[in-house]
Amino acid sequence: MKKKTRLKYSTKRKINGFIFVLPFLIGFLLCFAIPIFNTFYYSFQEVSVNKTGGMKFDFNGIKNYVSLFKDEVTTDSQPMARLFADQNVSILTNTPLIVVFSLFLALLANMKFKGRGLVRVIFFLPIVLGLDVVVDMLAITTGGEWTQTGSGLFSQSYIAVMLSRYLNLPLSIRTSLISYVDNIFTVLSQAGVQTLIYLAALQSISPSLYEVAQIEGATKYETFWKVTIPSIINIILFVSVYTVVDLFLASPIAQEAYSFAFEQSKIGTGSALSVVYIGNVLLALGLVLLIMGKAVKKYER
Numbered sequence: 161m162k163k164k165t166r167l168k169y170s171t172k173r174k175i176n177g178f179i180f181v182l183p184f185l186i187g188f189l190l191c192f193a194i195p196i197f198n199t200f201y202y203s204f205q206e207v208s209v210n211k212t213g214g215m216k217f218d219f220n221g222i223k224n225y226v227s228l229f230k231d232e233v234t235t236d237s238q239p240m241a242r243l244f245a246d247q248n249v250s251i252l253t254n255t256p257l258i259v260v261f262s263l264f265l266a267l268l269a270n271m272k273f274k275g276r277g278l279v280r281v282i283f284f285l286p287i288v289l290g291l292d293v294v295v296d297m298l299a300i301t302t303g304g305e306w307t308q309t310g311s312g313l314f315s316q317s318y319i320a321v322m323l324s325r326y327l328n329l330p331l332s333i334r335t336s337l338i339s340y341v342d343n344i345f346t347v348l349s350q351a352g353v354q355t356l357i358y359l360a361a362l363q364s365i366s367p368s369l370y371e372v373a374q375i376e377g378a379t380k381y382e383t384f385w386k387v388t389i390p391s392i393i394n395i396i397l398f399v400s401v402y403t404v405v406d407l408f409l410a411s412p413i414a415q416e417a418y419s420f421a422f423e424q425s426k427i428g429t430g431s432a433l434s435v436v437y438i439g440n441v442l443l444a445l446g447l448v449l450l451i452m453g454k455a456v457k458k459y460e461r
Contacts, residue, residue: 199435202427202431203428203432204220204222204224204428205218206224207431224431225432227429228240228429228432234412235415235419243412243416244413247411248440251411252444255403257347258354258403258407259399259403263358263396266355270362353402357399361392365387369391390459393455396452396455397453400448401445405441405445408437408440416433417434417437
């Protein structure tokens with residue numbers, strides 16, 4: 161009698177993962193594959209309207225790509241290369257800040273204290289309602305515009321002036337710190353979903369792991385790095401990827417592609433911008449996966 165071959169645990173996990181993403185793959189093939197293919201096709205064409213109706217395509221090679229960075233400017237009269245550079249720097253610097261900040265908020269919300277449920281409701285209410293609603297309410301009640309994101313509240317304060325005068329920090333570090341504090345409302349609004357994901361991950365950690373660490377005499381600092389972080393390292397990777405994608409979706413580059421294609425009737429140029437935009441997103445995701453993948457492998461050993 162032949163023995164039944166049993167699948168390895170790692171193989172079962174791979175199969176379960178594939179089944180989990182299968183609905184997305186089907187939806188992607190049915191709803192997104194054709195538009196993406198058309199976008200690539202249009203980016204190499206000069207698209208115009210026929211006199212008899214319909215769209216006319218004339219192949220022009222990489223002319224749309226060259227024109228995009230050589231001749232075209234944004235709606236704010238900014239070169240496209242400068243827009244891409246600024247957005248990449250902003251996203252790659254804000255991503256670790258949001259990932260760490262949301263983990264910090266999740267740790268606070270997961271602490272055991274009286275009235276924890278009420279505090280969570282108050283804390284996550286702006287996330288549910290949307291930060292824009294809360295900011296507008298604060299602006300109305302205070303009669304000012306200091307709550308608007310990127311308003312420069314901290315950079316124009318006396319604290320920033322004192323830091324600049326009396327701390328011998330390099331200019332680049334001072335500028336980065338002031339910029340981070342100025343954008344606190346933006347960071348808070350972009351850390352909401354990530355905080356909820358972290359909170360769910362923290363609550364899924366078995367309490368027995370913390371009990372064992374306590375019995376072994378581990379400090380809270382050691383418990384955090386030896387128990388908490390290894391238990392949620394895959395979630396940290398997921399949150400990092402989600403944050404990069406979320407920041408790119410909110411990028412003005414997407415609005416510029418829409419403006420070229422539908423407002424200026426430059427479908428070929430708009431398609432070329434979309435292709436470069438997609439490539440930029442994939443490159444940034446690859447960089448994040450490369451960095452975070454090493455950390456995941458280190459903790460999984």
